[in-house]
Amino acid sequence: MKLSILKNELNEAIQNVSKAISSRTTIPILTGIKMDVTYQGVTLTASDTDISIQCFIPVEDDRQTIVQVDKPGSVVLPAKFFVEIIKKLPSQDIEIEVQDHFQTFLRSGSTDIQMVGLDPEEYPVLPSIEENEIIRVNGDLLKTMIKQTVFAISTNETTPILTGVLWSLQEGNLKFVATDRHRLASRIADIQAEEEIHFNNVVISGKTLSELSKIIPDQNTIVDIVVADNQVLFKIERVLFYSRILDGTYPDTSKIIPQQYKTELVLDTKKLTDAIDRAYLLSREEKTNIVRLQTKEDGKIEISSSSSELGRVTEHLDVKEFNGEPLRIAFNSKYMLDVLKVVECEHIFIGFTGAMSPIIIKPTEKVNSLHLILPYRTTN
Amino acid sequence: MKLSILKNELNEAIQNVSKAISSRTTIPILTGIKMDVTYQGVTLTASDTDISIQCFIPVEDDRQTIVQVDKPGSVVLPAKFFVEIIKKLPSQDIEIEVQDHFQTFLRSGSTDIQMVGLDPEEYPVLPSIEENEIIRVNGDLLKTMIKQTVFAISTNETTPILTGVLWSLQEGNLKFVATDRHRLASRIADIQAEEEIHFNNVVISGKTLSELSKIIPDQNTIVDIVVADNQVLFKIERVLFYSRILDGTYPDTSKIIPQQYKTELVLDTKKLTDAIDRAYLLSREEKTNIVRLQTKEDGKIEISSSSSELGRVTEHLDVKEFNGEPLRIAFNSKYMLDVLKVVECEHIFIGFTGAMSPIIIKPTEKVNSLHLILPYRTTN
Numbered sequence: 001m002k003l004s005i006l007k008n009e010l011n012e013a014i015q016n017v018s019k020a021i022s023s024r025t026t027i028p029i030l031t032g033i034k035m036d037v038t039y040q041g042v043t044l045t046a047s048d049t050d051i052s053i054q055c056f057i058p059v060e061d062d063r064q065t066i067v068q069v070d071k072p073g074s075v076v077l078p079a080k081f082f083v084e085i086i087k088k089l090p091s092q093d094i095e096i097e098v099q100d101h102f103q104t105f106l107r108s109g110s111t112d113i114q115m116v117g118l119d120p121e122e123y124p125v126l127p128s129i130e131e132n133e134i135i136r137v138n139g140d141l142l143k144t145m146i147k148q149t150v151f152a153i154s155t156n157e158t159t160p161i162l163t164g165v166l167w168s169l170q171e172g173n174l175k176f177v178a179t180d181r182h183r184l185a186s187r188i189a190d191i192q193a194e195e196e197i198h199f200n201n202v203v204i205s206g207k208t209l210s211e212l213s214k215i216i217p218d219q220n221t222i223v224d225i226v227v228a229d230n231q232v233l234f235k236i237e238r239v240l241f242y243s244r245i246l247d248g249t250y251p252d253t254s255k256i257i258p259q260q261y262k263t264e265l266v267l268d269t270k271k272l273t274d275a276i277d278r279a280y281l282l283s284r285e286e287k288t289n290i291v292r293l294q295t296k297e298d299g300k301i302e303i304s305s306s307s308s309e310l311g312r313v314t315e316h317l318d319v320k321e322f323n324g325e326p327l328r329i330a331f332n333s334k335y336m337l338d339v340l341k342v343v344e345c346e347h348i349f350i351g352f353t354g355a356m357s358p359i360i361i362k363p364t365e366k367v368n369s370l371h372l373i374l375p376y377r378t379t380n
Numbered sequence: 381m382k383l384s385i386l387k388n389e390l391n392e393a394i395q396n397v398s399k400a401i402s403s404r405t406t407i408p409i410l411t412g413i414k415m416d417v418t419y420q421g422v423t424l425t426a427s428d429t430d431i432s433i434q435c436f437i438p439v440e441d442d443r444q445t446i447v448q449v450d451k452p453g454s455v456v457l458p459a460k461f462f463v464e465i466i467k468k469l470p471s472q473d474i475e476i477e478v479q480d481h482f483q484t485f486l487r488s489g490s491t492d493i494q495m496v497g498l499d500p501e502e503y504p505v506l507p508s509i510e511e512n513e514i515i516r517v518n519g520d521l522l523k524t525m526i527k528q529t530v531f532a533i534s535t536n537e538t539t540p541i542l543t544g545v546l547w548s549l550q551e552g553n554l555k556f557v558a559t560d561r562h563r564l565a566s567r568i569a570d571i572q573a574e575e576e577i578h579f580n581n582v583v584i585s586g587k588t589l590s591e592l593s594k595i596i597p598d599q600n601t602i603v604d605i606v607v608a609d610n611q612v613l614f615k616i617e618r619v620l621f622y623s624r625i626l627d628g629t630y631p632d633t634s635k636i637i638p639q640q641y642k643t644e645l646v647l648d649t650k651k652l653t654d655a656i657d658r659a660y661l662l663s664r665e666e667k668t669n670i671v672r673l674q675t676k677e678d679g680k681i682e683i684s685s686s687s688s689e690l691g692r693v694t695e696h697l698d699v700k701e702f703n704g705e706p707l708r709i710a711f712n713s714k715y716m717l718d719v720l721k722v723v724e725c726e727h728i729f730i731g732f733t734g735a736m737s738p739i740i741i742k743p744t745e746k747v748n749s750l751h752l753i754l755p756y757r758t759t760n
Contacts, residue, residue: 081690084661090654104691111658115691274470278491281464310461311484311495 001037001073001098005057007108009066010094011087013044013055016239019211021079022048029122032076033083035096036120039069045126046079051208052126052242053215074120075102085113126242129228135169135193139221139236145176146209148187148342148369153206154180161248164203167227171195178206179253183335184372186253199227203246212241257372258358261351265301266321266364269348273340275315279305280333282313290376291333295319295326305333320347329355330376336361339371381417381453381478385437387488389446390474391467393424393435396619399591401459402428409502412456413463415476416500419449425506426459431588432506432622433595454500455482465493506622509608515549515573519601519616525556526589528567528722528749533586534560541628544583547607551575558586559633563715564752566633579607583626592621637752638738641731645681646701646744649728653720655695659685660713662693670756671713675699675706685713700727709735710756716741719751 017033025031025048034045041058059067075098086094091109098104102117146165154162166177172193177186216223216236224235234241279291283305291305301319306312329352340348345363352359361371397413405411405428414425421438439447455478466474471489478484482497526545534542546557552573557566596603596616604615614621659671663685671685681699686692709732720728725743732739741751 078690081661081665085658085693088654088658088661110696111655112694112696113691114694116689274468275491278465278468281461281468285461309496310458311493313465314492314494316490316492 001035001075002070002096003037003042004068004070004093004095005042006064006066007086007089007092007094009057010042013042013057013238014083014086016055016215017044017046017053018079018083019215020046020048020051020053021083025049029076029118029124031079032118032123033079034074034076034120034123036074037067037069038072042067045123047124047126047242049124050205050244051211054126054240054242056238058238073098075104076118076120076123077104077115081115127228127231129226129231129233129242131226131233133197133226135174135191135197135225135227137174137191137223137225139216139223140218141189141191142223143213143216144344145174145187145189146213149176149178149185150206150209151338151342152178152180152183152185152371156180161203161246161250163207164205164246164250165209166250167202167204168200169193169198170200171198177250177253179251182332182374183338184253184256184370185339186370188368201250202227202232203248203250204232204243205246208243212243215239215241256358257370258351258353258360261324261353261360263295263324263327263352264321265295265319265350265352266347267301267317267319267350269340269343269346271317272348273337275303275317276333276336276340279303279313279315280337282307282310283333285310288376289332289334290330290378291336292328292330292378294328295322324352327352327355329359330378331359331373332376335373339373343367343369343371381415381455382450382476383417383422384448384450384473384475385422386444386446387466387469387472387474389437390422393422393437393618394463394466396435396595397424397426397433398459398463399595400426400428400431400433401463405429409456409498409504411459412498412503413459414454414456414500414503416454417447417449418452422447425503427504427506427622429504430585430624431591434506434620434622436618438618453478455484456498456500456503457484457495461495507608507611509606509611509613509622511606511613513577513606515554515571515577515605515607517554517569517571517603517605519596519603520598521569521571522603523593523596524724525554525567525569526593529556529558529565530586530589531718531722532558532560532563532565532751536560541583541626541630543587544585544626544630545589546630547582547584548580549573549578550580551578557630557633559631562712562754563718564633564636564750565719566750568748581630582607582612583628583630584612584623585626588623592623595619595621636738637750638731638733638740641704641733641740643675643704643707643732644701645675645699645730645732646727647681647697647699647730649720649723649726651697652728653717655683655697656713656716656720659683659693659695660717662687662690663713665690668756669712669714670710670758671716672708672710672758674708675702704732707732707735709739710758711739711753712756715753719753723747723749723751 036043043056045054089108095107104115104117106113168175174191175188226233230245232243283289283291286307293303301317303315339361343363345365347364349362349364358372416423423436425434469488475487484495484497486493529545548555554571555568606613610625612623663669663671666687673683681697683695719741723743725745727744729742729744738752
């Protein structure tokens with residue numbers, strides 16, 4: 001294997017695939033990045049078995065020649081060192097040559113690097129996925145849907161299924177659900193997929209989805225998604241991102257969402273966020289995050305928290321709309337802030353079904369998201 | 381005590397004094413910030429006994445009224461909560477009132493805060509320092525002198541005196557020295573102090589000097605410094621910064637600095653930094669940070685590091701000047717990078733006195749700094 005390649009293009013591809021490298025892998029070959037060179041271009045692959053990422057660098061694009069291939073071949077290079085050294089090389093041009101025993105020589109400007117390469121035959125083969133049912137999602141929409149749900153996954157490994165986000169597709173409606181049993185986040189979007197494509201109980205690790213988000217560029221990108229039996233493949237420009245589907249059946253959460261409310265509020269999202277953020281400061285010191293909300297006779301609501309050692313915060317908030325019964329409820333302010341940070345709307349609807357029943361938070365604008373948090377049972 | 385005060389001014393003063401708050405204090409009153417209100421203004425004080433910081437907010441400045449005092453008084457408020465809540469308050473105007481048992485009420489916009497205050501009589505009195513000998517130093521110069529020396533202090537608490545920076549002043553020359561026994565950093569600057577002012581063996585904690593650096597504004601600021609028996613006072617605009625002087629005698633380091641060299645190099649600082657940075661990547665994986673430098677017959681120098689598991693980095697560097705004997709030496713690349721990051725000069729002089737003797741690094745420009753690192757004894 002022998003080639004020369006442009007530093008920036010190689011670096012960008014390495015940064016993308018390196019998101020699949022785990023520092024805790026027990027399989028030595030997976031501490032490396034596989035490099036396959038053909039006359040068409042260079043393919044980099046990294047994997048931690050849950051996620052595999054592959055990135056292709058063509059020999060040329062519209063603007064320039066990126067790779068000059070003298071001799072095709074493959075090698076596996078030590079990922080951490082490879083990731084760090086490439087971006088620090090002094091010149092745009094990098095020559096790479098593999099010699100006996102996968103010893104790999106890199107030259108850039110006045111820098112010579114020798115890397116201990118590994119045998120590419122030992123590297124696991126990526127799953128082959130039949131691509132007959134592809135759904136296309138706008139990259140920005142996909143990132144928003146992930147952001148609005150992934151924070152609510154469970155971090156408790158004793159129920160692995162809840163560490164994922166549930167995906168389903170019915171009649172062109174893509175739906176994400178996440179819950180840790182104390183709160184729930186869901187988001188639906190119309191993605192205009194063909195009607196015959198549908199799936200259910202596709203659960204993807206929240207950690208994986210966060211990594212996927214980082215790889216999707218900010219500009220208008222289209223992400224092609226292929227759902228197979230136990231894998232999902234995301235195609236983002238030159239990147240293929242494979243994720244394992246979590247084993248098990250996701251619990252049915254539809255029944256815990258109340259259909260009608262005893263008290264309904266519409267509030268200014270920014271003012272509510274700021275008020276709860278101040279109350280959170282004190283509730284955090286008490287380690288409980290408990291904040292109280294109550295409707296007042298003057299039509300305002302009061303939000304408060306207290307700490308016997310430090311003091312008390314009391315906030316008075318105007319209400320845009322108020323229907324139903326007076327209310328007095330306590331909840332985890334961190335959970336509420338997590339929701340308010342991702343809803344992206346000027347006004348927010350909050351529906352209550354009683355002091356011991358779920359609180360529902362929904363944007364008043366068109367976006368089809370729903371967040372639920374369970375209240376705290378408190379004395380007083 | 382009762383007053384109203386502008387949020388931004390109060391917040392800035394709190395941020396300054398809060399640098400003296402330690403999360404590990406065992407003295408309950410020192411978890412608070414003391415607030416003293418007179419008709420002249422508000423004084424905030426915080427202390428962890430090693431550092432005490434005081435900041436004065438006048439009732440008005442050139443532009444505006446900052447404080448309106450209804451009733452003078454004092455209180456000690458819980459620091460962490462006070463620091464965080466003030467900057468998040470919704471309105472520029474903050475009303476503060478102390479009632480019975482030091483219960484303190486703050487009001488800003490629609491937010492009401494109640495804080496559990498403590499008795500200001502319990503707060504320790506700051507040392508009184510006679511201000512007959514004041515030296516003035518430009519704030520930027522002081523920050524640079526700290527930056528160029530403080531990284532070389534020892535972090536080992538078994539020799540407390542080496543966790544500080546040694547200050548001395550002779551004939552208007554202010555000198556800083558720091559060493560951890562493996563390396564040494566020194567910097568001298570002419571500060572045009574009066575000749576009769578001189579001191580020696582004033583050792584100030586490196587951690588304290590780093591905090592001091594953060595408080596000195598970036599613009600042209602003058603810092604007035606008063607050195608007393610066991611305290612140093614820094615006056616920076618409205619801030620008084622008191623630091624304890626460390627007990628003990630700083631070791632004499634003058635004898636370990638060689639006066640002549642067997643090999644002298646002048647190198648481009650940026651290129652040397654980049655080359656060592658690349659070699660460092662590999663040496664760090666070996667946990668030794670060992671990098672080798674050797675002069676070559678073609679007049680260049682070679683810098684290299686190696687790891688049996690990962691490979692080898694070899695750098696070839698042009699030399700601007702080269703005098704003396706050929707050389708082969710090994711040193712800690714992290715120590716060298718620490719020096720190269722702070723020297724601030726285009727070319728750098730490195731003097732060697734043999735493979736087992738100190739390496740001296742000096743800027744080729746006018747700045748009077750000197751850095752020393754001990755080489756590694758290696759086989760090969």
